[in-house]
Amino acid sequence: MAEQLSPLGAAWKPGRHNVTGAAPGVVLTETRPGSIVQVAAWPGDEKAVIDAIRAVAGLKLPDGAGGGIATEHKAAFGFAPGKFMVVTQVEGIEAELLKAIPITVGTVTGLSHGRTALRVSGPKAEWVLAKLYAIDFALPAFPLHAGRSTMHHDVFTQIQRTGADQFDLYVFRSFARSFWTTLCHAAEEVGYEVR
Amino acid sequence: MSPRRTNAPGRVDRARSIRFSFDGKIFAGHPGDTLASALMANGVTLFGRSFKYHRPRGVLTAGVDEPNALVTLIRGDVREPNLPATQVEIYEGLEAVSQNRFPSLSFDVGAVNQLGGKLLGAGFYYKTFMGPVIGPLKGTRFWMFCEHFIRRAAGLGRAGTAKDTARYERMNAFCDVLVVGSGPAGLKAAREAAGDGGRVILLEMDPLFGGSARWSGGRIEGTDAAHWVEETVSGLRELPNVRLLSRTAAWGYYDGNTIAATERVADHKREAAKGEPRQRHWVIRAKKVVLATGAFERPIVFAGNDRPGVMLASAAARYASDFSVLPGERIAVFANNDSAYANAALLREAGATIVAIVDMRAAISEDARRLASECGGELLTGHAVVATEGGKGLTGFKVQKFDAATGSLTGDPRVISADLLAVSGGWSPAIHLASQAGAGKAEWDATLQAFLPPKPAQDWTAVGTAAGDFSGGHGLDVAPAPVFEIRAGGKAFVDFQHDVTADDVRLAHREGFVSVEHLKRYTTLGMATDQGKTSNVPGLAIMAEALGKPIPEVGTTRFRAPFSPVSIGAIGAERIGDLRPDRLTPMHDWHVGQGAKMYPAGLWHRPAIYGAPGETVEQAYIRETKATRSAAGIVDVSTLGKIMVQGPDAAEFLDRVYTNLFSTLPINKARYGLMLREDGFAYDDGTTWRLAEHDFLMTTTTANAGKVMQNLEYFLDVYWPDMKVTLTSVTDEWAGASIAGPRARDILASVVAGTAVDNETLPFMGIVRGEVAGVPVMICRLSFSGELAYEVYSGAGHGQQVWDALIEAGQPFGLVPYGLEALGTMRIEKGHVTGAEIDGRTTARDLYLDWMLSKKKPFVGSAMMDREGLVDENRIRLVGLVSLDGRPLNGGAHLVEHNDPTALRDSIGHITAVCFSPSLGKYIGLALVKGGKKRHGTRAYVSDPLRGRFGPVEIVSHHMFDPEGKRMHG
Amino acid sequence: MLITCPYCGPRDLAEFTYQGDANRARPDPASTDQAAWNVYTYDRVNTLGDHAEYWQHSGGCRAHLKMVRSTLTHAISSVEFVRPHPGHKPSSRRKPGAAP
Numbered sequence A: 001m002a003e004q005l006s007p008l009g010a011a012w013k014p015g016r017h018n019v020t021g022a023a024p025g026v027v028l029t030e031t032r033p034g035s036i037v038q039v040a041a042w043p044g045d046e047k048a049v050i051d052a053i054r055a056v057a058g059l060k061l062p063d064g065a066g067g068g069i070a071t072e073h074k075a076a077f078g079f080a081p082g083k084f085m086v087v088t089q090v091e092g093i094e095a096e097l098l099k100a101i102p103i104t105v106g107t108v109t110g111l112s113h114g115r116t117a118l119r120v121s122g123p124k125a126e127w128v129l130a131k132l133y134a135i136d137f138a139l140p141a142f143p144l145h146a147g148r149s150t151m152h153h154d155v156f157t158q159i160q161r162t163g164a165d166q167f168d169l170y171v172f173r174s175f176a177r178s179f180w181t182t183l184c185h186a187a188e189e190v191g192y193e194v195r
Numbered sequence B: 001m002s003p004r005r006t007n008a009p010g011r012v013d014r015a016r017s018i019r020f021s022f023d024g025k026i027f028a029g030h031p032g033d034t035l036a037s038a039l040m041a042n043g044v045t046l047f048g049r050s051f052k053y054h055r056p057r058g059v060l061t062a063g064v065d066e067p068n069a070l071v072t073l074i075r076g077d078v079r080e081p082n083l084p085a086t087q088v089e090i091y092e093g094l095e096a097v098s099q100n101r102f103p104s105l106s107f108d109v110g111a112v113n114q115l116g117g118k119l120l121g122a123g124f125y126y127k128t129f130m131g132p133v134i135g136p137l138k139g140t141r142f143w144m145f146c147e148h149f150i151r152r153a154a155g156l157g158r159a160g161t162a163k164d165t166a167r168y169e170r171m172n173a174f175c176d177v178l179v180v181g182s183g184p185a186g187l188k189a190a191r192e193a194a195g196d197g198g199r200v201i202l203l204e205m206d207p208l209f210g211g212s213a214r215w216s217g218g219r220i221e222g223t224d225a226a227h228w229v230e231e232t233v234s235g236l237r238e239l240p241n242v243r244l245l246s247r248t249a250a251w252g253y254y255d256g257n258t259i260a261a262t263e264r265v266a267d268h269k270r271e272a273a274k275g276e277p278r279q280r281h282w283v284i285r286a287k288k289v290v291l292a293t294g295a296f297e298r299p300i301v302f303a304g305n306d307r308p309g310v311m312l313a314s315a316a317a318r319y320a321s322d323f324s325v326l327p328g329e330r331i332a333v334f335a336n337n338d339s340a341y342a343n344a345a346l347l348r349e350a351g352a353t354i355v356a357i358v359d360m361r362a363a364i365s366e367d368a369r370r371l372a373s374e375c376g377g378e379l380l381t382g383h384a385v386v387a388t389e390g391g392k393g394l395t396g397f398k399v400q401k402f403d404a405a406t407g408s409l410t411g412d413p414r415v416i417s418a419d420l421l422a423v424s425g426g427w428s429p430a431i432h433l434a435s436q437a438g439a440g441k442a443e444w445d446a447t448l449q450a451f452l453p454p455k456p457a458q459d460w461t462a463v464g465t466a467a468g469d470f471s472g473g474h475g476l477d478v479a480p481a482p483v484f485e486i487r488a489g490g491k492a493f494v495d496f497q498h499d500v501t502a503d504d505v506r507l508a509h510r511e512g513f514v515s516v517e518h519l520k521r522y523t524t525l526g527m528a529t530d531q532g533k534t535s536n537v538p539g540l541a542i543m544a545e546a547l548g549k550p551i552p553e554v555g556t557t558r559f560r561a562p563f564s565p566v567s568i569g570a571i572g573a574e575r576i577g578d579l580r581p582d583r584l585t586p587m588h589d590w591h592v593g594q595g596a597k598m599y600p601a602g603l604w605h606r607p608a609i610y611g612a613p614g615e616t617v618e619q620a621y622i623r624e625t626k627a628t629r630s631a632a633g634i635v636d637v638s639t640l641g642k643i644m645v646q647g648p649d650a651a652e653f654l655d656r657v658y659t660n661l662f663s664t665l666p667i668n669k670a671r672y673g674l675m676l677r678e679d680g681f682a683y684d685d686g687t688t689w690r691l692a693e694h695d696f697l698m699t700t701t702t703a704n705a706g707k708v709m710q711n712l713e714y715f716l717d718v719y720w721p722d723m724k725v726t727l728t729s730v731t732d733e734w735a736g737a738s739i740a741g742p743r744a745r746d747i748l749a750s751v752v753a754g755t756a757v758d759n760e761t762l763p764f765m766g767i768v769r770g771e772v773a774g775v776p777v778m779i780c781r782l783s784f785s786g787e788l789a790y791e792v793y794s795g796a797g798h799g800q801q802v803w804d805a806l807i808e809a810g811q812p813f814g815l816v817p818y819g820l821e822a823l824g825t826m827r828i829e830k831g832h833v834t835g836a837e838i839d840g841r842t843t844a845r846d847l848y849l850d851w852m853l854s855k856k857k858p859f860v861g862s863a864m865m866d867r868e869g870l871v872d873e874n875r876i877r878l879v880g881l882v883s884l885d886g887r888p889l890n891g892g893a894h895l896v897e898h899n900d901p902t903a904l905r906d907s908i909g910h911i912t913a914v915c916f917s918p919s920l921g922k923y924i925g926l927a928l929v930k931g932g933k934k935r936h937g938t939r940a941y942v943s944d945p946l947r948g949r950f951g952p953v954e955i956v957s958h959h960m961f962d963p964e965g966k967r968m969h970g
Numbered sequence C: 001m002l003i004t005c006p007y008c009g010p011r012d013l014a015e016f017t018y019q020g021d022a023n024r025a026r027p028d029p030a031s032t033d034q035a036a037w038n039v040y041t042y043d044r045v046n047t048l049g050d051h052a053e054y055w056q057h058s059g060g061c062r063a064h065l066k067m068v069r070s071t072l073t074h075a076i077s078s079v080e081f082v083r084p085h086p087g088h089k090p091s092s093r094r095k096p097g098a099a100p
């Protein structure tokens, strides 16, 4: 299938920006996963949906609000009551989830085009993100692999912590370029590299 | 004699020099200097002219409470006014100018105001300039005459007009314990909280931590205070759970234990580093807050107390001990409490001669007496200063015998010569933040003669001097004699910055102001940029005396944020100059590349026209419309709101929220739907596509997408929680291209693979799936333009590829891209409604959409839509208009029946949308007029006096073009 | 103001949208009782003190919450999901300050 075009356009400027030391404060990337899928369970059917995600994607979601799991090539996290994001590098996971989750249990909604995945990693990741979001990024408050739904002004964002100093952000595609520009601006203080 | 630099140790690094300018003159200072300390070290005592009377003013304090020494800083074209020189750290090349003087600081024309003192008393502006206009130069008219001169003469610094180019940022922080203030009490609190393992943030306004303990001597925990500070701070620095922020003023205490603070990140630098903000706006959410905000020394109100050379005793001592600047050579002290004796000792230690200590109390403590004798000089207990002498600097002052109990002055005044008078009128705990987050009023402490923090309404505790605990430090008793004013005639200032005198306060009382809140507003006491830090309690005491009531009964005003001035930039943070994010469609770059004139639609950017060189907007949309109606046009409709409605109850859900039925909609068919509000008025419209048994794709208007989504979620969560429906915003998932015109089908047939698009396969409102350029697409045949039209949806990431393929395929057929103007023109010709007509005041019937109101089921709004007032035939209802004078119409213009351009009455409705109709060759419009249809074929007049437009129109059906819809059904 | 969303935890007011008085009862959809619809649509209590109201966590999990908030102090005495989520378990958020 034709490759998706990035919404970032000319705002994506690979390379190092204002990096004075040996390493940048943060590395910013557009991860471009093949599939971004929202799965919703009817109240009471969360367990069945979590099991289906495990069966299809091999991702074992922990119980509890905002619980998540991530490996190198795929991830899943809860972002709202009974709602989960499943993200994989490969395309086509949506069709498999549809097969595994009957309408009596929940719904599957493809968002592979509608959400843009941006990764912020590096020692200053928490610092840069704290400029934009009013949530607590410290590890005890935002544990590894957990998910959060929040916003930067008008830009609704789902965030998963995929490393001690790594966060994956999912923003609406139409806002992605504007938000990316804001993110780069916020990262300039600590020096950043776009990969 | 003037102030001078000493060799005393302190914060100033004399090994390095910094050059800066004040009023164009070049001076040298050192790292660690504030503008105030550096100028004083250069012998400068005159810093500004006062607000109303243009009296010369010097430095009163050494900190954020400074009312007098305000300056304007100039960075390039940017001016920042009203900065206390005591807060400005100097940097190489700093450029500061004094304020409120004309033509120069030392010779000021406005100083003549001092002679006409009575003229500018309390409420002067209100009395002179408000009220009825009687006679040529009275009241409001007089104000208009004088305003220019007064605005120039009175007031503070002038703001610049250049755009602020500095960077500002916001930072969200969370902690277990937030400590505000880093004096000994704050440091101890931070150390203790850090020991408990919690996350701790410590804020300090000053560049250095430690407060007065760094320079005022004394011992803490058995060691030298300055050394203790150093040890404690470096201990805290090593802890990973502690964040220390200097140059950070906490200025607001908000709900949820949220503190707002401004960090001056680069204000002390010549230039911020690349990417570094000038200031950082901290929003800190703390589980617990410790307010160690310290206390402010108060001046004493006496005649001439504003003369340069009269300074707070603690400030004088701090200049000497902390900044290595001796503020005077021959120093006298005037006090009502013991703390000033310790400061006198520090001044003497720094090399000054203490000529006299004037204490209004008859009896003083042993400690004070001992310190006085160590200082040398005369000790005059039971005395008070009654006047000061000198021009732009103090040369001496007069004292008289004083009875603190009665306030009476006796005996002959005696002159004492001195170049600095260090004053202490007692101490006021800095309860500003506590007051903002307090339950009830601040509590009056009769011993301290000061307000203590109120009971907390949030999770905070006050410690140290902020809580009225002065037992640390030098250990002297700070309890003052309860005297705030020496009444000996002459101008005695309470609020230095707003030039409010004790007599002004009494005048306000005589004029009937009894509430402290009214007094404050009438006299403007405490309303200047310093927020009355030095004037609040003395002003209140004088008011209380005038009222004959004790101070606690008069009460204090509640302190409000901000505690200290905050730049608007810091609050705007990253949004300065870029107030809103941009929402771009997948084809945005293509539109811009084609020279489209982009138009903001909410946050979206949409092409208004694709103008050819030399074309006007009207020419462009007429060309685009004609091409679409004669061949084909393509428009980007990706901005339409799109909501996936999924689940076993999805169809039922739609039946409830739409006025018409959707449960009967076959799979792969679309239907136009209308939503009402609960009150029965029209809300939003759009088409909804049934993609599968349990999957519907709802479209909304671009403008209402967010609101409709919220409204649907509200109904689902609040009223129908048992329905199994998932709502997901998929606006951004799909790119949409609408291709319209007689050749639209031919174009699609030539480019779409995997499906036919003929009338049989793809009838009106049908949906098919296929491929364009190897990309999966979904095509729905529906029309807004009135032409044979199709909406081609693809994944947003493929939108540009599909668009390119459609443009290329359309070339042989004369396809043109069109923008919002042409889109609007075609919908007006067709009489399709948008937000201009669904304006929140129209009903479905008003818009002739009653055919959409199902009688088979209740729906949102169905119970309220038939109310008497909503079904009245004479409501304003939708019609078409044709301009009869060949001139354009204006949206918003009124319609009248009479042909009288001068009569501004009897509106029968208004115009909602206008265009030139290429199809009719006339200027046309849509309007809402009384009676609607009944007026078809009648004449009316547009009346738009504001824009000078009056002329005849014909009222016609809103279906002005192809009323039978042959074209789109073809 | 901070609102503690049962799903997301304490969040800034800016993430929430006020969605109206939670004291009103929507009549049966098929009801034609104009008086009842009128009360539902227009009549509002103007409480001094504790007030039941709907808020949506629009900048977060988007759930509608029913809260009791004091109109006098902004103190929020209870927050719960409007739509029941029987499967909901609060996150196993560690205590702030605890070692990661």
Ligand SMILES: [Zn+2]
Pocket: C005, C006, C007, C008, C009, C057, C060, C061, C062, C063
């Ligand atoms: Zn939430």
